[in-house]
Amino acid sequence: MTRGTGPTPKISLRNIGKQFTVRPSKDQPEGSTLTALAGITLDVAAGEFITLVGPSGSGKTTLLDLLAGLTRPDTGQVLVDGKEVTGPGRDRAVVFQQYALFPWRTAAANVAFGLEGPGSDGRRLSRRERADNARDYLELVGLSGFEDRYPHELSGGMKQRVAIARSLAYEPDILLMDEPFAALDAQTREQLQEELLRIWRTTGKTIIFITHGIDEAVYLGQRVAVLSSRPGRLKQVVDIDLGERGGDGDVRSGAAFVEHRHKVWSLLHDEVRKAREAGHAKIRPDGSAPDEAPQLSKGQLSKGKAA
Amino acid sequence: MTAPTLTKDTAAPPAPVTAPADSGRAPRPAEAGRLALVIRAGARTAGRGIWASGAIVLFLLLWEFGPTYLASASTRVFLPPLHEVLRALGSLIAKGQLQNHLAASLTRSASGFGIAVVTAVALGLLVAWYRSLDRFLNPLLEVFRNTAALALLPVFTLLLGIGETSKISIVAYAAFFPVLLNTIAGVRTVDPLLIRAARSLGLSNFRLFQKVILPSAVPTIFTGIRMAGTSSILVLIAAEMVGAKAGLGYLIVNAQSSFLIPDMYAGILTVSLLGLLVNYLLVAVERHFSRWRTAVGSQFN
Numbered sequence A: 001m002t003r004g005t006g007p008t009p010k011i012s013l014r015n016i017g018k019q020f021t022v023r024p025s026k027d028q029p030e031g032s033t034l035t036a037l038a039g040i041t042l043d044v045a046a047g048e049f050i051t052l053v054g055p056s057g058s059g060k061t062t063l064l065d066l067l068a069g070l071t072r073p074d075t076g077q078v079l080v081d082g083k084e085v086t087g088p089g090r091d092r093a094v095v096f097q098q099y100a101l102f103p104w105r106t107a108a109a110n111v112a113f114g115l116e117g118p119g120s121d122g123r124r125l126s127r128r129e130r131a132d133n134a135r136d137y138l139e140l141v142g143l144s145g146f147e148d149r150y151p152h153e154l155s156g157g158m159k160q161r162v163a164i165a166r167s168l169a170y171e172p173d174i175l176l177m178d179e180p181f182a183a184l185d186a187q188t189r190e191q192l193q194e195e196l197l198r199i200w201r202t203t204g205k206t207i208i209f210i211t212h213g214i215d216e217a218v219y220l221g222q223r224v225a226v227l228s229s230r231p232g233r234l235k236q237v238v239d240i241d242l243g244e245r246g247g248d249g250d251v252r253s254g255a256a257f258v259e260h261r262h263k264v265w266s267l268l269h270d271e272v273r274k275a276r277e278a279g280h281a282k283i284r285p286d287g288s289a290p291d292e293a294p295q296l297s298k299g300q301l302s303k304g305k306a307a
Numbered sequence B: 001m002t003a004p005t006l007t008k009d010t011a012a013p014p015a016p017v018t019a020p021a022d023s024g025r026a027p028r029p030a031e032a033g034r035l036a037l038v039i040r041a042g043a044r045t046a047g048r049g050i051w052a053s054g055a056i057v058l059f060l061l062l063w064e065f066g067p068t069y070l071a072s073a074s075t076r077v078f079l080p081p082l083h084e085v086l087r088a089l090g091s092l093i094a095k096g097q098l099q100n101h102l103a104a105s106l107t108r109s110a111s112g113f114g115i116a117v118v119t120a121v122a123l124g125l126l127v128a129w130y131r132s133l134d135r136f137l138n139p140l141l142e143v144f145r146n147t148a149a150l151a152l153l154p155v156f157t158l159l160l161g162i163g164e165t166s167k168i169s170i171v172a173y174a175a176f177f178p179v180l181l182n183t184i185a186g187v188r189t190v191d192p193l194l195i196r197a198a199r200s201l202g203l204s205n206f207r208l209f210q211k212v213i214l215p216s217a218v219p220t221i222f223t224g225i226r227m228a229g230t231s232s233i234l235v236l237i238a239a240e241m242v243g244a245k246a247g248l249g250y251l252i253v254n255a256q257s258s259f260l261i262p263d264m265y266a267g268i269l270t271v272s273l274l275g276l277l278v279n280y281l282l283v284a285v286e287r288h289f290s291r292w293r294t295a296v297g298s299q300f301n
Helices: A060-068 A107-115 A127-140 A156-169 A186-203 A214-220 A255-278 A294-304 B002-011 B014-022 B027-069 B073-078 B082-094 B097-129 B131-145 B149-160 B164-188 B192-200 B205-242 B248-257 B261-289
Strands: A011-022 A032-044 A049-053 A075-080 A092-095 A174-178 A206-210 A223-227 A234-239
Touching: A011 A060, A032 A060, A032 A075, A032 A234, A049 A060, A049 A214, A060 A092, A060 A174, A060 A206, A092 A156, A092 B192, A107 A127, A107 A156, A127 A156, A156 A186, A186 A214, A214 A255, A223 A255, A234 A255, B027 B073, B027 B082, B082 B097, B082 B261, B097 B131, B097 B164, B097 B205, B097 B248, B097 B261, B131 B164, B149 B164, B149 B205, B164 B205, B192 B205, B205 B248, B205 B261, B248 B261
Parallel strands: A049 A206, A049 A223, A092 A174, A174 A206
Antiparallel strands: A011 A032, A011 A075, A223 A234
């Protein structure tokens, strides 16, 4: 954070490529490789809010996994603060579309989850400090009074708020968000977008936000990175300038918004068509893509354990 | 044991749902209406209660009057009416015999059950976590799992005698597999997304296991424990029938061979009441540990 927009960007992707081995199937007995990402180079400044759009199967989630350190790139480097990412770390937090809350823990206990180990300074927080922290962060996301609720007692929007609070609680510099609002209804989504911008302004986090919604990308991002259809390459990065937006005005119907939206839409349109013609679908976490090897679905059963 | 909760759940909603609609009227009709609703709801609950216990009552009536009026004289000797059985039960309790047998049985099944739960959970966690151990042990476990416990009773008796050791061992053996299989299943079916989320927080393997996998598997493990509780009593009674000096199984067989037929039925009645009680307790424990699961299906669809 101290470097600001200095010479070292907060996050730096250098010529990232990622391939998956598709397991042998009836059609392809030798198996094959699937290139999910190729030649991605992108710098993100500290405190920046960048959104990432791309058609299905363009490797958005793969890119996020690389940033989170859950997987390693085959080519290129992911740098955070100039240091190569070699695994998950407390400087980065991930917010998932499906919330990924621990159903046996209350909202407050979920938020406190990341605080239970030794912190970045090696100190362990006491139970009381963790509870205080959890309460503060639940308040930040507008969920005061819901500390003792279990996830199944909360609505989708509330669950995602808890998930955001959990990610913020251990104070990462970077928030990686993987279509976090995609499962919510339109009204809740708009509300949470508003809240996220507020949280971003108050906390100064660097946010990488993946979405398939063009409106959402333009509304939230300072820049929108458009990915091409598979293999995912960086097609263009669009700077978004919607002018001053402190007031209550309807930003989405302003001329600037419409213009930016159209620009991103045109960039994305061809890619979505290409992806559809190729029949690309989501790449699964184990690296298989149902459209390229339909027989793979059986393999899903064995991936429950990630030892 | 699900019947009473079901009727409670379905009978409760009508009252609160319809009550607000009445509150807008003049106070007296509203009160009367509410009273009528309460009465109707009460009547419905009572009706359901009568219906739910109807089969039991009919069975007991048949047991009481059937032998006297329907059975032939020779059958009546082996099928005493309910009141004779209850009288025998009363005198067994008065003499303290029933308590002794019950204590013997409970001690055995509790020890065997306890041993089984501890070892099966531990082994299950290991097998589920280490794939290679699973591949190594699984064929052997399959063989043992599919060997009926009672088929091994003669082996246990030959090797360990007719004392406590063989009884406790066979109970442990029978209770072991439900717990083992459910523990493995519980660990295996942890939501991969939760593992991903925990990994993204940088959790080590051990902490991942302790903080995510174990709590997530607890309800499934308890399902196994409940099944084990039921089978530990079943197997114990059978084992006590073959060779024992005390216990409910011994009471039943001994009463039969001594021609104390009402005592035999008293023993059987105790066994079924004990089974019901144990099952009820274990269901309550299982439900307690699965509270958070109530709406888990809607969360991860």
